Amino acid sequence: MALKKKPVTGMRDILPAEMQVREYVMNQIRETYRSFGFTQVETPCVEHIENLTSKQGGDNEKLIFKILKRGEKLNLETAEAENDLTDSGLRYDLTLPLSRYYSNNGAQLPSPFKALQMGSVWRADRPQRGRFRQFTQCDIDILGDATNMAEIELILATTTALGKICPKNAFTVRINDRGILKGMALYCGFPEDGLDQVFITLDKMDKIGLDGVKAELLELGYAAESVEKYAGLLSSLGEDAAAVRGLGETLAGVLDAKTAENLANIMDTVTEVAETDFKLAFDPTLVRGMSYYTGTIFEVSMEGFGGSVAGGGRYDKMIGKFTGQDTPACGFSIGFERIVTILMEQGGEIENAAPKKAYLIEKGMDPARYGQIMKQAMGERKAGVQVLVSMMNKNKKFQKEQLNKEGYTEFVEFYKEALK
Template sequence: MSKPGLPQGTRDFAPAVVRKRHYIFNTIREIFERYGFQPLETPAMEQLDTLMGKYGEEGNKLIFKILNNGLENPAKHEEAQQAFEKALEGKNVKELTERALRYDLTIPFARFVAMNHGQLVFPFKRYQIQPVWRADRPARGRYREFYQCDADVVGSNSLLFETELVNIYNDALTKLGLNGFIIKINSRKILSALAELCGGADKMVDITVAIDKLDKIGIEKVKEELTQRGISTEQVGVIEKYLNINGSNTEMMTQVSALLSHIAIGQQGIDEIQYVLDHFSAGLNTGDKNPLQVDFTLARGLDYYTGLIFEVKAPETVKMGSIGGGGRYDNLTGLFGVNGISGVGISFGIDRIYDVMEELQLFPDTLNTTTQILFFNLGTAEGNQAYKLVQQLRKLGISAEIYHETAKFDKQFKYAEKKSIPYIAVLGSNELQNSSFNVKNLQTGEQKTFNYSEIDEKIFF
């Protein structure tokens, strides 16, 4: 018999972990709804054609494809073999696979909007909290199955929504206690202007894919990759000058204006970044540190972004990559035959946020407590009466348990301690005669006696 195990890059979540994850989910969900976003869910799998070609050349390689049903049929073995051979040549073969696990939540959302745009009220604001799958190499903070929390707005070009989404990041991460996070902002329009300065729009993909690797491989390797992609030495020099822009937000905006403002699309990108900088800082209290920082090296190597782009970095005290990102994708629903619907969205990397919070010990201690009170089981008659009281407490919304069998005090005490149950209730033969029970606070040692008729929140003295 083989030893049980998990697929690489996936995890089980024990009760204590699930409670912590739900704490993150619920915190972010509350912020989403505070800003007027509505919940949405889409299927775990999509048609392969829905996903392919939407995430750039790197992303296409990471889509988990699902084999068609019936390939195990002996009558189709030759057909399946031919399909596999085509797949090994890098071709998409419908005889082999027509479906795939979703890579993110944005493309399925765009597909939903395209299919239902006649019934939606625009601007349509939705949030979505579901797992996604990527055939990536597992590493710390990188999994093959992980959750995303997305918030998107479609049906408006207003930069008000970019500002709202930045504020959602700020509100949610602040509430979670991740002090020191950074929200980076750039514009694909500025990157388009850079491409135009370096020979034309056809250079855009080559430049953004290379720049997106800057943090991982460094400036020299980026220059090498740009050269390999056909960018001239002079053009690489211009890109290097662009990547060396630094200083405060104001200083960086001045430097990029000097380099790119003479190009129309570059000026549009500069104006849009400035709008969000101005409106976000206006909402900060005096003395608040501004987490929103301009970063012209930010590229986000996904083909569908067209305007402002964002990326969130964890506090510097933790060695972790991006914990969120997003941007504007004006033509995304056009990929599905519905034109004229602009959109902008952000995503939270829940698993990475969890790892950061765990390392920084930011989860409240109260999350370890599920059951609030445990009634000891001290005999048949005593246990029957205790169970009645437990049911009364549950109807009052109080989480209560009764020990599952008659056992020694020590064993029942240890059960309460291991489960971090703060209160125990003892109902023995004497208490049964007096229609009473004793409640003890295991943290303080304080104990009180209550009558059956006093079953309510007062027992937590």
């Protein structure tokens, strides 16, 4: 039986043209984040199954690629449950592994620690546009800083990177706080033990609209008075820092006064300092699904793409799950695959790319001439040109077409008899 040549469902082979775009995006992200003082680290792709299923990752815990025990530890005959068969799994994001990494290595790291991670993660999700079962994430996190300086730096660094990579696409950073989410729901009379369900419904706002949210909350049995009050509050709010401060005054009985002022201060500072052109908007309907978020949350939407292209927030309780002592932590993740998808759909052009030239050598040429050609190529490379040296195919036209897809725009042909 012939081996299967197609990749596993939800995973894919990446052709050279896209690989160049991916490398370009990754280099831009890395260069930008390093300029903000972030240090690159790496964590294993395999994590302990106990960590992955610790109820930190929300619905992603349903999508784990679990790994069977090995050797004598794998005993199918005595296994009574799934946990008897598996002891590890592929990471579904980079945040949980970073928290374990910091817990294990914190004594050797500066505080606060500004971490940069870039790597593959795996989720047994339903593949769709810009969403795969194996994909790359690019995260920056600040660990050990409880002030809003962390959020400000993360937003500035991420928007600077996106501005460089996608200069043609307008984008919006939406921002909220988990405390404000809770305060609004309590103010409107929802029971505290039912808030998770309220937020799950609210998170559908962009799909079903305010009327849909109201209908679903009523269907779930919440009081009509609470639902109407909630809908009125949501629809009355503005998007700027002043709206946040005003909401803080409204929620004075159920919200710590510092929460709204902290969020407004983040917005004011980012607006004052940012050099990239983007919209920063308070969004009281922003929820983000991860249960580990404890404070500020943010998400980026970009023109030309239906979903978010970046997101993150504060997760001050996760490291404490490992160490027994809570550590302030905040992170922002760029949806690498979605950014690459946008660039590929725009033609895959790379800003300020080095010129690419192909040397095509006719087959049958005296090998004694190779040195002369190679010397010429080395001279051009030294001058900053990317030079490919390759034998000329019989179908030269098709060969050039394929190389052109990889960005080679100039061709030099070398023949047996003479240089043309």
